[in-house]
Amino acid sequence: MKILVVNSTYRPKGTTTELARSFMQGAESSGAEVDMIMLQEKTINYCTNCLKCYSFTEDGIAPCILKDDMDEIISRIVESEGVLFASPVHNGFVTGLMTVFLERLVWRVCRSSSPVINCMGLESRVNDKVRALGSIVSAGGMPERLRKFCDGGTPWLKDNATLMLHGHWIGDIYAGAELEHLPQSDQDWKRLYFLRRLSKDQQKRAHKLGVSMVKAIKSGGLKPVTMEKLINPALRWSIELYCKVFPNYRLAGGRPAEKQEKPGNK
Numbered sequence: 472m473k474i475l476v477v478n479s480t481y482r483p484k485g486t487t488t489e490l491a492r493s494f495m496q497g498a499e500s501s502g503a504e505v506d507m508i509m510l511q512e513k514t515i516n517y518c519t520n521c522l523k524c525y526s527f528t529e530d531g532i533a534p535c536i537l538k539d540d541m542d543e544i545i546s547r548i549v550e551s552e553g554v555l556f557a558s559p560v561h562n563g564f565v566t567g568l569m570t571v572f573l574e575r576l577v578w579r580v581c582r583s584s585s586p587v588i589n590c591m592g593l594e595s596r597v598n599d600k601v602r603a604l605g606s607i608v609s610a611g612g613m614p615e616r617l618r619k620f621c622d623g624g625t626p627w628l629k630d631n632a633t634l635m636l637h638g639h640w641i642g643d644i645y646a647g648a649e650l651e652h653l654p655q656s657d658q659d660w661k662r663l664y665f666l667r668r669l670s671k672d673q674q675k676r677a678h679k680l681g682v683s684m685v686k687a688i689k690s691g692g693l694k695p696v697t698m699e700k701l702i703n704p705a706l707r708w709s710i711e712l713y714c715k716v717f718p719n720y721r722l723a724g725g726r727p728a729e730k731q732e733k734p735g736n737k
């Protein structure tokens with residue numbers, strides 16, 4: 472069983488990596504073969520929106536015009552039974568590197584599908600197995616009880632990664648700021664990130680997430696997230712009915728009538 476950690480930190484020896492290592496130890500102690508990709512060490516160019524991947528209609532991984540390390544990363548993800556996304560919290564989100572990475576990933580491992588409530592659907596191209604997924608984010612200034620004000624990254628990863636990788640979300644950790652001591656001076660507040668340390672509890676939780684991921688994979692009970700399953704059937708029925716009455720796409724040629732200026736009005 473293979474588990475891959477995709478780490479988007481800019482500091483290879485920082486808190487994100489430390490937590491990722493605890494996760495890896497947990498997973499390894501339960502029998503998985505675990506590896507980590509440091510995105511920073513890879514060449515990952517920006518998506519150019521050329522739509523080569525998006526326009527590919529055949530099965531398999533969609534091609535890309537950019538020649539860099541994405542092919543290798545994608546094949547390692549595809550062969551894995553589990554993937555953990557690890558990132559520092561930057562500006563209340565994940566790092567730019569993680570978003571650049573997911574931009575490059577999406578239309579290579581997904582394609583648009585038949586509509587789901589009158590909108591474009593999306594389906595994973597890598598649905599040969601259900602992958603166990605999870606995330607760890609590490610914050611510098613915001614304590615855990617205030618997570619919701621600072622962690623836009625985890626729900627984003629959860630929503631995107633499960634759909635893209637035919638995945639089941641096992642769990643996530645927000646490692647908030649545990650400080651060496653309470654800030655006591657202006658100077659402390661100005662240098663808050665430098666008071667940050669990892670607690671034993673955070674490391675324990677990361678370890679436990681590794682154990683749980685392996686256990687979940689072994690259980691064979693993983694269920695993928697698909698767009699259809701995301702929407703409650705009753706809600707879907709009512710929205711579809713609403714869309715029939717008020718189509719949300721204009722038909723070709725059906726431009727709203729332009730206001731005619733009546734002659735002599737001026």
Ligand SMILES: Cc1cc2nc3c(=O)[nH]c(=O)nc-3n(C[C@H](O)[C@H](O)[C@H](O)COP(=O)(O)O)c2cc1C
Nearest residue numbers: 480482485486487559560561562563610611612613
């Ligand atoms: C550009 C930047 C933005 C950051 N934004 C936040 C933030 O919004 N909330 C927070 O709690 N910490 C923030 N931090 C602090 C990092 O989350 C913190 O230092 C983290 O533990 C770093 O992980 P690392 O050790 O893997 O680099 C920010 C740090 C940087 C460099």
